[in-house]
Amino acid sequence: MAIRLTVSKCPADPKVQEGSGIPWGAAVTAFAAHDEKGIAPVILSLEKSHALPRCDTCWAYFSSLYETEQYSWRCALCDSVNSFSEADIVRYSSPQNCPELSSSFIDLEIKEEKHRSENEFQGQPVFVAAVDLSASEEFLELIKSALLAALEALEPGVLFGLATFSHKIGLYDVQGPVPVVKSVFIPPELDGHVPIELEDAMPLRSFLAPIEKNKENIAAALDTLKPTSSWERTTAASQGIEGVTMGGQGFGVAMDAVLNYLGAEQGVTFALARVFAFLSGPPDYGAGQLDTRRYGEQYASKGEDADKALLPEQTSFYKDLAGVAVQARVCVDIFAVTDEYTDLASLKFLSIDSGGSLFLYANTDDSTLPQDL
Known part of the structure; x- marks a missing residue:
């Protein structure tokens, strides 16, 4: 690794840096052949x-x-x-x-280990797509096209998993002739967790499919994705807690369950994993739900413009969840396609603190999601 600073000396603390008035930064080159002084690395063999x-x-x-x-x-x-x-x-x-x-x-x-048991995928990269089904047909068509493009870019040896979430979590087994989905319902409680472990619903090695053998099956599974029906959303919304109406988008519980699902086999099944989470709006069901009614109301009494105010996070749920992701060695990227207030001030910690990125698209027509993914 080579590290080159924009100035010859580093500021002692943020106060000194701010007082100097000089932009400070560092250019970091990972996997450089030599460091910033031209010195080659020391080689340490773990064998x-x-x-x-x-x-x-x-x-x-x-x-x-x-x-x-x-x-x-x-x-x-x-x-x-x-x-x-x-x-x-x-x-x-x-x-x-x-x-x-x-x-x-x-x-x-x-x-690399020469001998590996049939039940181990040790060292293989893992990509999991988590798709919001409490969305529109246009949203899902955009996600499908983006994932199909991404599948073509993935190299052999990659393990891929497809999951969905709304008022329930869907896990797809695409390693057979017909895609099979197992569902685990999300409890509406504000501090609830899934009633059973995802590993019990579907073994992880059934969920994670080798990309080179199952690309067509994954594409077939993507074709089956449909928005949650209005009847299902009405049923979920009727389960309000403390006067808060919930519409059936349980992103928080779904991410907690998926991270624990992957983390249980960390170091055995894979070296590290990346989760692509696709959101169509703010989480409004179960643990981790966000009350977006505060947008516009929070600053009205103070005479401030809510559109220009940088809102602080309203919950530490997603910051704590990022800690779970780091422990499981899972990186989370969030792709939000919505024109409504989604409280990214709270959601951002899950992606940024786990080493991922946060993308926001105002609508499906002008979205660059396929290229970004």
Whole structure:
């Protein structure tokens, strides 16, 4: 990695940077052949040595930049204290023999395992599409075209999963001759969770399909996606809590269930995963629902223009959910296609804090979703 700063010295704190009036930034080149000083990396092979310790909280690798004691070390990224294993204590008793302590620029050589059981997909990239069915036909047609284009760009070896959400979660098994969907209903309670684990509804290895063998089956499953019927939405909306009317879009519970679904097999089934979440409006059902009535009303009494005000988040639900995603090593990208207020101030944490991106499109006609995806 090479890091080049816009100025020769870094400001000591935000106050100094703000007072200087000078734009400050850094250009980071991941996987660079040399660092900013032209120095090649130290090569550390994990085949003949111990794997580097990793932070229990943020999964950062141990390096020469961290504070160490005899039995523990403090992560420089999240400030968590981690314990050394017995093997690590022996290893770091002679720090001069440890490349990771002699340089901050290291390449790890990890050999691929030659023997793998049939039930393991270890190391394969995983992509999961989570589609909002409490939407219009136009919304779903846009999502279908975007996902079909994305399927053509995915390389062999990728595992793909298709899930849907409304007042229930749908999991698709596309590895047979006919797509099969299993549904798990979302409880309307504001602090509720799905009544059963998704793994019990459909084993993860049935949900995640090798792209090279099932591309046509995935396309066939996408063709079956239909908006939630007005009868189903009316039924869900009638289950209001504390005077709040809910329309049947349980995004919060769905994401919590999917992240735990993937996280349970993290490190065994896959190295890391990416979830593409497609929203047609604000979540209004179950845990994580957002009260969008505050838009326009919150600033009316203060004489402020709500359209110009930067609204703070109204709940920490999605910030906490981002922590679950990081622990599961899952990155979440949110694609919102809507012209109504959706409270992205609350939703943004799930994508940004997990390493993903947040996209907003005002309508389906002018959307660049297929290209962005």
